[in-house]
Structure formats: C-alpha cells, structure tokens
Amino acid sequence: GQSLEQPSEVTAVEGAIVQINCTYQTSGFYGLSWYQQHDGGAPTFLSYNGLDGLEETGRFSSFLSRSDSYGYLLLQELQMKDSASYFCAVRDSNYQLIWGAGTKLIIKP
C-alpha cells in the first residue's frame, strides 16, 4: 500500500527553528509537496521538491532525498501565525497526490 508518515504534533518556541519530517512509500514518485492549513481554512501550497536537495522560500525550506524516500520542511524564525497543520504529499505513478495525515505545529511564546 501507499503511505506517508509524519509526526502528528510538534511544539516549538516563537523565534526558533523547527523541522517536520516526512517519509513515504508510494508506487512511483514524481515529487514531494508541502501544504499549510490553518484551523478552519483550506490547504495552501508551500513548496515542491522534484529533485534531491534543498529548496528555499523565505523562512521556509524543504528538502528531499529520493534514495531515502524522505523529506522535511524547515521553518525558521517561527512566528505565532505559523501555528497550523502541515501536510506532505507525494505525486505517485498515476499523477495523483497522496497526502500524509498532517503535523500540527504548536508555537509557544
């Protein structure tokens, strides 16, 4: 079967750095995406990794290692507004996005 594993909850302090890991097992792989979802809101796209390495977008970075079927999202200079759920998603051989269950990020002042 296809699965994505990510921690259910992560807690960090405002201003700190946090890393959210994602491991995947899918039939085919065309890329790893990250989405952010605030409570009551819709998912919004954060980043995409199609090749190994680090992609940086402002305070957010995303990393992929295809050989390890592993990626992570790195959030720097955490702000209270970053409190949300973060989902990793993998595009499989049917070009369908398979979603993880999400990581709830709790930020304390």
Place this chain on the structure above:
Amino acid sequence: EAGVVQSPRYKIIEKKQPVAFWCNPISGHNTLYWYLQNLGQGPELLIRYENEEAVDDSQLPKDRFSAERLKGVDSTLKIQPAELGDSAVYLCASSLGVGAFAVDEQFFGPGTRLTVL
C-alpha cells in the same frame, strides 16, 4: 484573479437526504479535484477530472456519490442518500496541466462543511 469558489460553505441535513456541492475552479485550470477531509486528517481524494474526463474516481463511493464536470469548467458533487459518516469537509481544488504535465501546486476552495444528523 479569483480563487476557487465553492458553495455552500455549510450544510446541515438529515440522514437519507440528498445534498449537492458546487465548485468553480480558477479560470484556465484543466485539472479539478474533489477531496473529503475529516477532522485531524489529510485530504482524501474522491475524484480527479482532467478537463471534462474523470481520470481517477477509484475512491468515490459510487453507490451514493456522483460527480460531473460539464464543459470542463464547473463541477458538482452529489450525495444521495447521505449517511451519518458523510459528515466532513468537502474540498475542491484545481491546478494547471494534466497527467505528467500537471503542476503540483493545487489551489483549494474554502470547502463545504457537511453535517449529517
């Protein structure tokens, strides 16, 4: 540019009643998705359209769920009859490109929160 539009935002019905959701994707987006999301879980794909063709509906409970995307633009998702377990948020999303050329960035609408009593 307008985002993905969904209606209604909230719907409360009694079990065994029918319900329909409507989605208008971003102009020019070929691919349209309907997802179901339960509290504390990730979105689960129900059906994916490339233009007007349903290319992936393997997760759609076809005994009670149906969907259509006429003219490859707007789409409706229907449940008849609704069951208690259908209570969830129904999300519509759209993206550019199709198949291997699909862009991974999906744009989501605000969702319809369905409560079945």
